[in-house]
Amino acid sequence: MQTTVTYRKTAETFTAGAKTLPQCYFVSSDIFAEEQTAIFSAKWVCVGHQSQLATAGDYFVREVAGESLIILRDQKGTIRGFYNVCRHRGTRLCENATGHSSAIQCPYHAWTYALDGKLIGAPGMDQVPGFEKTDYSLGGANLALWEGFIFVNLGDEPDPLEEVLAPLNGKFTHWNLPRLRSAKRIEYDVRANWKLIFENYSECYHCPGVHPMLSKVSPFDSAENDLCEGPFLGGFMSIRKGASLTMSGNACALPVGDMTGEDHARVFYYSIFPNMLLSLHPDYVMVHQVWPQSPERTLILCDWFFHPEAFAHADFHPEDAIEFWDMTNKQDWHVCELSQQGIASRAYQPGPYSPRESIPAAWDREYLRHMSLFPERVP
């Protein structure tokens, strides 16, 4: 039974007595396998942004729950997802991470598929009695868009993405997300469990010691959370007057959207269960995709998005933001890696979350709702 989720409850209600997760959740390969099945193969996960596929025939390859997927824009302009597996002898079809092609041809025996997944060429197979090309289309993955971001779902009959994300309707409209373009992607290979990434993202209790530069421009105790329970969690922090989250301290690009009043002095941080972190600044939007690789290892893709018209402006300095967060990201990954190391010890016991760690505690609860419980181990 799913616990009823109520939003906008105060953090205090849920925090009382909350402790970190038991060790098994960070080191067990059984639990990792259940996560891959119950979460990453069953929930909508973010795999990119529509701006990555500008024209028909553009594609990129992304691994989801161990499965290589081809994400492409077909001839009609529709974005689609397919398993990267030939129906003949199972060969991996696309080797490159990104590319452009008018059709998908297997490099082994040249079986060829249209961009809608239909088999259109299979040399010599017309001599095989009963063979029908229509029986050998590429396997498809559920795919949908939200605010320009591409989500896939490997489940059989998932709830529609728009229903799942309905609680966020209209919340990000003025950030202009569908039109933004990424100036940079950095991949991070982090030696820590993926949940530590979310727990780290969801509090600034660690900021004074871990992020001295961030703490100067954005007071660590300025967090005000408006999503405090459930799959979407977060709120905003203040930016000091005249400052910006860049190395120079100045804005580095046109505003991303129609910012109003106080939004010019705020940065919004939201986690979107299970694999997306959305960090909205006045002049750029940073998005992390979080991809568990093993209990002790996580791949993180980080994009910096800007207004499409910003790229042509003389005062466009994306590196000013990228460098700032690349530094800050690495500070975070480092403490996550230290936590992974310590949690693996027999001396580890779930420890008490502080009042400033109500969102990590809420994230843990949401996570546990998707997992079979291990009551004898969970305190």
Added chain:
Amino acid sequence: MQTTVTYRKTAETFTAGAKTLPQCYFVSSDIFAEEQTAIFSAKWVCVGHQSQLATAGDYFVREVAGESLIILRDQKGTIRGFYNVCRHRGTRLCENATGHSSAIQCPYHAWTYALDGKLIGAPGMDQVPGFEKTDYSLGGANLALWEGFIFVNLGDEPDPLEEVLAPLNGKFTHWNLPRLRSAKRIEYDVRANWKLIFENYSECYHCPGVHPMLSKVSPFDSAENDLCEGPFLGGFMSIRKGASLTMSGNACALPVGDMTGEDHARVFYYSIFPNMLLSLHPDYVMVHQVWPQSPERTLILCDWFFHPEAFAHADFHPEDAIEFWDMTNKQDWHVCELSQQGIASRAYQPGPYSPRESIPAAWDREYLRHMSLFPERVP
């Protein structure tokens, strides 16, 4: 019970409806373990050629089913195989891949064995009551020769090699195999299941796309198979008039044997279950040894053999053939690796073999005859 094997059946009979093997055969460590036990520890496997051991005391080391074996020529000229393990404290005896020695001495405590495996020196052990050197000979492996090639068998009482290979009696006589010498060995570390190597070798349906240079000199649709079912499979393909399977397109050495008529314009490809590929060209013989390392990894040793008198001739250009096949081998290994990747997907299903893939289908059937079946998984 072994299915009765009949040779020279037409490919069509067996191909109808044949599909590739289920996923488990390419990724399961249980199946890999069964293969190592039921096939590589129980069947005769090719480990080299007698020309590698020219004189008494020459040895080489080869790993079979995880076991390091010393293959040597003893004082009487007999080729023998021994486990590379000292009977005192188990130490690995020979560290080098090849060498020459009048006896085998353990590098740890200097226990010494004659080339026939008998313990002839064990310092101080004469003081141990009841110790008899004759109780501590090296462990031996069954070994036999066929056409100059060395085969070993780790089983207890295997069928004699000459019986096993009887169906091939006389078939290769005019290729002069026992007298040939290798000019070059290349080792390949391939990230694919070993069965994909055999399935790849056994058809030229992939040649137009994968091997453009090979396809120019040897038409991909010229295959005529004479061994179509059982442990020995293959046939010949045509070589275009005046051409040769070399980079230059010219013959690179003396004919290997007493070629007659059409054999000058043919290349013969045979797989000899479970680990040998025999490719007979007019001017050279290429032999692959296929050594599974894990479900996803295979070591391949490839030798290029020439007529022993060819080496002294001015027009001897072995690199012309070696370079040609090294290029072609790598093209094959690459698509095998892509297949391994795709087959590991949950989207993989056994796909339909084409009419040009009757020999891979026959190889799969032969393979399954040696394995316990998994009926609920095999379609």
Added chain:
Amino acid sequence: MQTTVTYRKTAETFTAGAKTLPQCYFVSSDIFAEEQTAIFSAKWVCVGHQSQLATAGDYFVREVAGESLIILRDQKGTIRGFYNVCRHRGTRLCENATGHSSAIQCPYHAWTYALDGKLIGAPGMDQVPGFEKTDYSLGGANLALWEGFIFVNLGDEPDPLEEVLAPLNGKFTHWNLPRLRSAKRIEYDVRANWKLIFENYSECYHCPGVHPMLSKVSPFDSAENDLCEGPFLGGFMSIRKGASLTMSGNACALPVGDMTGEDHARVFYYSIFPNMLLSLHPDYVMVHQVWPQSPERTLILCDWFFHPEAFAHADFHPEDAIEFWDMTNKQDWHVCELSQQGIASRAYQPGPYSPRESIPAAWDREYLRHMSLFPERVP
């Protein structure tokens, strides 16, 4: 039930019929796990020497049975051991192998512990009802000193170290061990089971072939053992008149202690179960710590200790001893690695120890006393 251990029995009594351990003891991950539990998590193990922690606040980090421990000297001068795990969210506290600090502060959220392990700072936690700092001290490890060496014990209520080592009382007094200082530590990553290290250390039957230089200065057959059964094993070997165990053959430092008569011409070798090798020379003391990493891999820390006043002398040449034993160590690790390889073979069977291998046989017996037996496998 523990077998009664009697010291100073003659080697012959115990050697008759002794054979090396069965294969499983060298390759099984189950047995490795039992060793980590029953031996390395339950017995006193040597982790260093008090000279490594000269002043209050000095610390070093050592891994014991997979657990990272902080070994430090507290404000009162007492040496203590703590698990390297924050009580808040489990973060690894000390990252560096060695250091100096007046307190232990977590790099994540700045929880701070005094050098006695007590939590003295936890920002914001005073707002949490019921939170008491005294409930969140660092986890401690049992720690005790013997002859200046630091031992830890991860068990719950271990026998006192002084009782365990009582049989050695007074034996090493004139070597001045508590005052010595290490001039050099070398770490070796050896691809062999840890027991092979002890079996190798405990006999010189291998010296003629493996250590030609050592054999010149210390005759391989000069061993006289005085501890022949139990957890402490060994004796002495002769050094040729006027020679020393150095590259130059000369003494390289002041005598380590108050050497008397024959001790000037002897080197003493003792193994102290389960992880310490103590090699006492007239001019230096070499100590190996043996740390199993997996069934097939062992980390070895080797220190060369000298008289504290030797360091200031003009004729102090520690590299003369270090180079000699580094060479000799590597010769030993190499044959241990060869044994590991051979023992993994199906052809391995326990082999007969020679009369010169009575101490390895005794070490094996001691080892087995701490393990659950596997009677169907042990011959």
